[in-house]
Amino acid sequence: MEKSPQPARRVPVHALHLGDRITTTNYDGEILSAVPLAIRHGQNGVAVLFRYGVAVLIGLSAEDEAAFLKKIATRVVGRLSVAEEENAFVEIAEGAEDQISAGGPVVLGDMSLPRMLIVADALAKSVALASDERDVTKVFGVIDPFAAELAAHGRTRRNRTEILKLIGNALLVQHRVSGRVAVAEKPDALWDRPDLERLYARLEDEYELKERVETLDRKLNVIADTAETLADIIDTRRSLRLEIIVVLLIAIEIATSFYQIFIARGTQ
Numbered sequence: 713m714e715k716s717p718q719p720a721r722r723v724p725v726h727a728l729h730l731g732d733r734i735t736t737t738n739y740d741g742e743i744l745s746a747v748p749l750a751i752r753h754g755q756n757g758v759a760v761l762f763r764y765g766v767a768v769l770i771g772l773s774a775e776d777e778a779a780f781l782k783k784i785a786t787r788v789v790g791r792l793s794v795a796e797e798e799n800a801f802v803e804i805a806e807g808a809e810d811q812i813s814a815g816g817p818v819v820l821g822d823m824s825l826p827r828m829l830i831v832a833d834a835l836a837k838s839v840a841l842a843s844d845e846r847d848v849t850k851v852f853g854v855i856d857p858f859a860a861e862l863a864a865h866g867r868t869r870r871n872r873t874e875i876l877k878l879i880g881n882a883l884l885v886q887h888r889v890s891g892r893v894a895v896a897e898k899p900d901a902l903w904d905r906p907d908l909e910r911l912y913a914r915l916e917d918e919y920e921l922k923e924r925v926e927t928l929d930r931k932l933n934v935i936a937d938t939a940e941t942l943a944d945i946i947d948t949r950r951s952l953r954l955e956i957i958v959v960l961l962i963a964i965e966i967a968t969s970f971y972q973i974f975i976a977r978g979t980q
Contacts, residue, residue: 721804723771727835729843731765732790760832768832796843812914826905833899834915882939
């Protein structure tokens with residue numbers, strides 16, 4: 713008699729962007745992988761930590777998640793005030809082909825470590841991109857009124873301090889986003905399991921990683937151009953002030969000369 717297929721087991725996956733960086737060295741626990749750092753937590757749970765500040769928790773209950781996040785709190789550098797989150801489900805159907813349906817769960821043939829690391833990598837990049845997109849959107853929220861003001865009046869009423877703050881925010885976001893995570897890089901797990909490239913390609917398409925990176929790059933270029941324009945405005949204002957000061961000094965010098973001539977004639 714043939715055995716009836718086992719029903720698919722659903723496993724929750726929770727990705728959190730906690731900060732600018734997570735220290736992954738010298739971790740005390742059951743380590744399943746060094747790069748990225750994967751740790752056994754609880755009976756069936758696995759936590760995957762990425763150096764660029766993301767933790768992906770696989771199969772952990774809400775209580776286990778809270779306990780684990782508390783445990784690694786001191787390892788998070790540059791903690792975000794609001795952690796970006798992304799949730800997904802993985803269905804384990806023994807012997808089935810790896811599948812990803814649009815908007816549905818990720819179906820895996822087994823729960824092997826390489827497959828878990830590839831899923832974790834895709835979600836980690838997705839949640840990091842979501843955080844970057846939020847930061848860039850904030851900068852655009854400040855740039856748009858400035859651009860509208862220039863378009864309407866040909867000048868801005870903002871003072872030098874406000875413009876410098878805008879430049880600083882633009883440069884800070886540009887630096888942080890461009891140096892945070894290399895989305896184009898494939899997971900290290902694929903070096904040992906090239907047969908799983910198709911799974912990663914499907915995850916990459918599902919979360920639109922490449923498209924989002926391209927959009928983000930275009931926005932970063934706009935931010936860089938805006939920062940350069942703002943710097944030019946400050947330079948122009950400074951040059952105008954210097955010209956006015958020079959004209960005033962010349963006028964004062966001429967007035968002083970005329971006054972001295974007038975006084976000299978009066979004493980003759």
